[in-house]
Amino acid sequence: MKKDILETKKGNFEITVTVNGELKELSVKNGEFLLDALRRHGWKGTKKGCDTGDCGSCTVILNGRAVLGCLVPAVAAHGGELTTIEGLGTVRDPHPLQEAFVEAGAVQCGFCIPGMILSSKALLDRAPRPTEAEIRKALDGNLCRCTGYVKQVEAVKNASARLAGGKRKRG
Amino acid sequence: MPDIIVKPASLKELWKTLPGLPAARRYLAGGTDIVTADNAGVERSECWVDISDLPELAGVEETAAALVIGAGEKISGLERSAAVRRWCPVLVSAIPHFASPSLRNMATLGGNAGNASPCADGVCALVAEGAFVRLELKGKRRRLPLKDLFTGPKRTALRRDELITAFEVPKRRHAGAYLKLGPRSYFGISKAAVAVAAELERGAVKSASVALGSVAPVPLYAAGVSAWLAGRPLSAGTAVEAAARVKAEVSPITDARSEAEYRREMCGVLLERALLSLAR
Ligand SMILES: Cc1cc2nc3c(=O)[nH]c(=O)nc-3n(C[C@H](O)[C@H](O)[C@H](O)COP(=O)(O)OP(=O)(O)OC[C@H]3O[C@@H](n4cnc5c(N)ncnc54)[C@H](O)[C@@H]3O)c2cc1C
Numbered sequence: 530m531k532k533d534i535l536e537t538k539k540g541n542f543e544i545t546v547t548v549n550g551e552l553k554e555l556s557v558k559n560g561e562f563l564l565d566a567l568r569r570h571g572w573k574g575t576k577k578g579c580d581t582g583d584c585g586s587c588t589v590i591l592n593g594r595a596v597l598g599c600l601v602p603a604v605a606a607h608g609g610e611l612t613t614i615e616g617l618g619t620v621r622d623p624h625p626l627q628e629a630f631v632e633a634g635a636v637q638c639g640f641c642i643p644g645m646i647l648s649s650k651a652l653l654d655r656a657p658r659p660t661e662a663e664i665r666k667a668l669d670g671n672l673c674r675c676t677g678y679v680k681q682v683e684a685v686k687n688a689s690a691r692l693a694g695g696k697r698k699r700g
Numbered sequence: 701m702p703d704i705i706v707k708p709a710s711l712k713e714l715w716k717t718l719p720g721l722p723a724a725r726r727y728l729a730g731g732t733d734i735v736t737a738d739n740a741g742v743e744r745s746e747c748w749v750d751i752s753d754l755p756e757l758a759g760v761e762e763t764a765a766a767l768v769i770g771a772g773e774k775i776s777g778l779e780r781s782a783a784v785r786r787w788c789p790v791l792v793s794a795i796p797h798f799a800s801p802s803l804r805n806m807a808t809l810g811g812n813a814g815n816a817s818p819c820a821d822g823v824c825a826l827v828a829e830g831a832f833v834r835l836e837l838k839g840k841r842r843r844l845p846l847k848d849l850f851t852g853p854k855r856t857a858l859r860r861d862e863l864i865t866a867f868e869v870p871k872r873r874h875a876g877a878y879l880k881l882g883p884r885s886y887f888g889i890s891k892a893a894v895a896v897a898a899e900l901e902r903g904a905v906k907s908a909s910v911a912l913g914s915v916a917p918v919p920l921y922a923a924g925v926s927a928w929l930a931g932r933p934l935s936a937g938t939a940v941e942a943a944a945r946v947k948a949e950v951s952p953i954t955d956a957r958s959e960a961e962y963r964r965e966m967c968g969v970l971l972e973r974a975l976l977s978l979a980r
Pocket residue numbers: 581582583726727728729730731732733734735736751771772797798799800803806807808809810811812813814815819820821822862863864865887888889
């Protein structure tokens with residue numbers, strides 16, 4: 530893939546990014562952050578809570594690592610591979626984490642949830658059977674103003690049991 | 701954000717590219733400090749030079765005498781490194797207190813040092829580890845004790861365009877602890893932080909180094925109490941007296957996060973606790 534960025538017109542750049550498995554050419558503006566570029570191009574699942582790195586609602590997975598879209602210049606994602614909440618599941622076929630969040634009642638207003646779920650996914654990819662302490666630490670940078678976190682921790686525990694159980698059956 | 705962001709693919713390309721760039725330029729590593737400063741309107745460069753994928757700054761390597769930590773390695777990469785766990789007990793103890801998991805996926809030790817904040821957790825831990833910093837400017841290299849890199853709040857001994865390439869932690873068997881006092885137990889900037897590294901021998905301290913965060917204009921190497929600890933038994937009495945001594949070495953200020961007197965008191969409390977934790 531070409532690594533150089535092509536200037537299309539003053540202040541606009543074409544970047545190539547794989548978003549949720551699909552190769553995309555996105556025009557991004559000068560000075561634009563990844564979070565804003567994603568939302569402008571229609572991936573509105575990624576939320577802006579603070580724009581300062583404090584709340585975690587803009588979490589996306591870039592090249593295998595959960596990062597904060599509000600602190601990444603959009604051009605820095607050029608050539609990269611990105612997973613947003615839209616890439617995890619659909620309404621008809623939700624990801625086990627999404628299912629577990631709904632079943633545990635871990636979602637109130639829902640604003641923090643895309644970030645919560647992506648941080649949880651990053652945890653489960655690395656540690657399929659985390660302890661409660663590990664779950665709490667992994668969600669440390671994801672603030673929720675509604676739930677008090679108890680149900681979210683429970684949801685991640687349930688999802689981890691389900692995912693690990695599923696793997697055992699398949700294996 | 702500046703209009704120009706360039707991303708050289710190697711150190712060689714970096715040195716070749718620099719002369720053609722606007723004079724008001726800065727390095728962009730994880731961006732977690734520089735972007736925050738940019739948002740706050742205090743960062744006004746015309747150009748950022750993205751060094752986040754420079755292969756020469758990545759990785760952790762062991763030599764005969766030292767552990768060499770790449771300045772561009774992500775904090776989360778260090779978290780998972782067996783060599784770091786083996787040789788850097790203070791840093792290992794500091795990492796869980798460093799920002800949040802996603803920020804640790806972005807942030808680097810090079811940026812932690814380059815930003816030169818007195819509350820930098822990674823730097824404070826590395827100062828206690830007795831680390832050296834490797835610098836490079838257009839192929840010319842030099843090496844400094846990390847504690848000498850900082851000359852004031854947000855000020856360093858770095859020359860224009862000089863790049864931090866790595867940190868060297870001397871290999872030695874030692875124990876370490878990092879205690880940070882913040883508004884909550886994790887994820888927050890410290891009111892005060894204490895880092896202790898100590899070589900222990902039969903219940904006594906053979907040598908020690910104490911560093912403190914957020915209580916001086918720079919990440920502070922507490923030379924007085926570090927020297928005093930050498931040769932003392934690792935006992936409750938020693939911990940209490942070390943606590944009294946360290947309070948005389950710090951120069952905290954009152955700001956939005958805490959008050960000077962409270963910070964001074966807490967340096968004593970944290971050092972006492974840190975020393976006692978090594979005895980266990
Ligand atoms: C919400 C939030 C919470 C935070 N919590 C903590 C915390 O708990 N503890 C803590 O210590 N920090 C914390 N930070 C600060 C920050 O994450 C760290 O200081 C981090 O290590 C900076 O690294 P970076 O790679 O992101 O640096 P950048 O922002 O990319 O760079 C910082 C500065 O260093 C310079 N620089 C970067 N790399 C080099 C290099 N190799 N050579 C020379 N100069 C260089 C840059 O030009 C810039 O001036 C927090 C930040 C945020 C936004």
